[in-house]
Amino acid sequence: MEKIDWNKIAFFSALCFFLSAVEYAVPKPLPFFKIGFANLPVLISLSVLKKKETLLLVFLKIFLQAVISGTLFSYVFIFSFAGSVASGLSMMLVYFIFRNKISFVGLSVCGGLANNIAQIFLAGVFMFGSNVKFIAPPMLCVSFCTSLALGIFAESFCRKSVWFNELVLETPVKIGSAFSESEKLNFFNIFISAIGFAILIFRNSVFEIYFVVVLFAVLVFIKKRKLKILPSVLLIFFVVLFSLFSPHGKILFTFGNLNITLGALILGLVKGGRLCGFVFVSQFLILKNIFFPGRVGKFFSNIMSCFSKLSEIKIRLTKENFISQIDSRLCKVWQNEI
Known part of the structure; x- marks a missing residue:
């Protein structure tokens, strides 16, 4: 039985958590419209994680997105769950079938459309009924554009990234835990x-x-x-x-x-x-810091440790160094040098 690489999953989960926080801070013109930043780690993981690891990452992404946005017990969680699972499974299926014949762009578009189709279906069943036809076209259009843009970025980033190549070559990592309990539900x-x-x-x-x-x-x-x-x-x-x-x-x-x-x-x-x-x-x-004892606690402490380091990164981005600066910081966090 293949072992699960918990370090990789923790790091990718922290990336999802961080990008969810970034996306949460971006104003949305309409409800349910998402840029999909947090889908990037899932998209990239298809090339470096096992299928069951990617599937686990999808569920962790759903949970962490709900925590950062405070929607774990809300309707948003149901929509996010359905959309993310549909997106993750569709990308995994397409990647498994076509493997080296499809790019990150194609995978991203497939995932984005699957996400929105699932959410449109739920919106029709639980909220808008037949009136969902009024929001379906703009949602699908925006989904196509954003997923296309994310796919293009992922393709360019992975082609130039040292960090991504280290993942593909399975370079040993030194992720450390720096999480301590700070709050409890009372x-x-x-x-x-x-x-x-x-x-x-x-x-x-x-x-x-x-x-x-x-x-x-x-x-x-x-x-x-x-x-x-x-x-x-x-x-x-x-x-x-x-x-x-x-x-x-x-x-x-x-x-x-x-x-x-x-x-x-x-x-x-x-x-x-x-x-x-x-x-x-x-x-x-739901509190910002959640403490779990034992092995689960260690795993989540690694996620929070990586998330904390990613959140502290300050980069002066220009058009010329955009990818190289991000890649450099990811390498340092990956190798526990920050």
């Missing part, structure tokens, strides 16, 4: 979060749901976690907007050929508030 966090989840799941009152949204947004702010209001406002706006395309209940007013109804408006507000509430409650509950 009873108050769990208790109040459980109440918040219960209200969001079982209550349909606009007042109650938005009370939870505001309360946990304040709690997240008090805990000095990164609080992003604009994405939540945009999410509520678009959920309400799409709900209005399925009018029911008392007609409030007419906009062109569309009847704006009280029932559709309330339903949209409840859905939007519930989704945002899950995000804020998740951000309050």
Whole structure:
């Protein structure tokens, strides 16, 4: 039975974690639109990791993305899980079938489209119904463009990268652990979060749901976690907007050929508030540093150690040294020289 290279998986997971943090900081014009930075390590791993290691990396990426964005217990996690699994499996399948006959560009495009098709399907089932046809074309178009760009970058980077060649040649590594327990979940966090989840799941009152949204947004702010209001406002706006395309209940007013109804408006507000509430409650509950004892703890400490070193990197990038500077830093972290 082949042994799993936990050092490589830890390093690639840290890269996913770091790139997820970078992507989280980039404003998104519309909900569900993603650049897909965190897919780069998965894309590159196809050439250097075993199939089961890449599959494990996909699941770790999903978990780490949820932690960094505070969406582990939210609708976003379901969408991310479905999209990432579909993307990972499709890239693995295509790579296994064509191997040396397909480039990173082709793999990236396949993965990006599979990701969005899975998310569009879920959006149609759980949120927008038949109205999903309005968001499907722009989502697929953006997905194609971003995955194409990421594939081109991966192709260029791996062709020039010393770090990537070390991985292919299986150069020994010296990854060290520098993680220590700094925070723990306490009873108050769990208790109040459980109440918040219960209200969001079982209550349909606009007042109650938005009370939870505001309360946990304040709690997240008090805990000095990164609080992003604009994405939540945009999410509520678009959920309400799409709900209005399925009018029911008392007609409030007419906009062109569309009847704006009280029932559709309330339903949209409840859905939007519930989704945002899950995000804020998740951000309050999930801590930045998570401690696990034993071998699992050592593995996650390696991930956090690499993530910390990657986060501390300061590079002066120019068009000429863009790839070489990134490659140099990756080599130093890989060989534990930082």
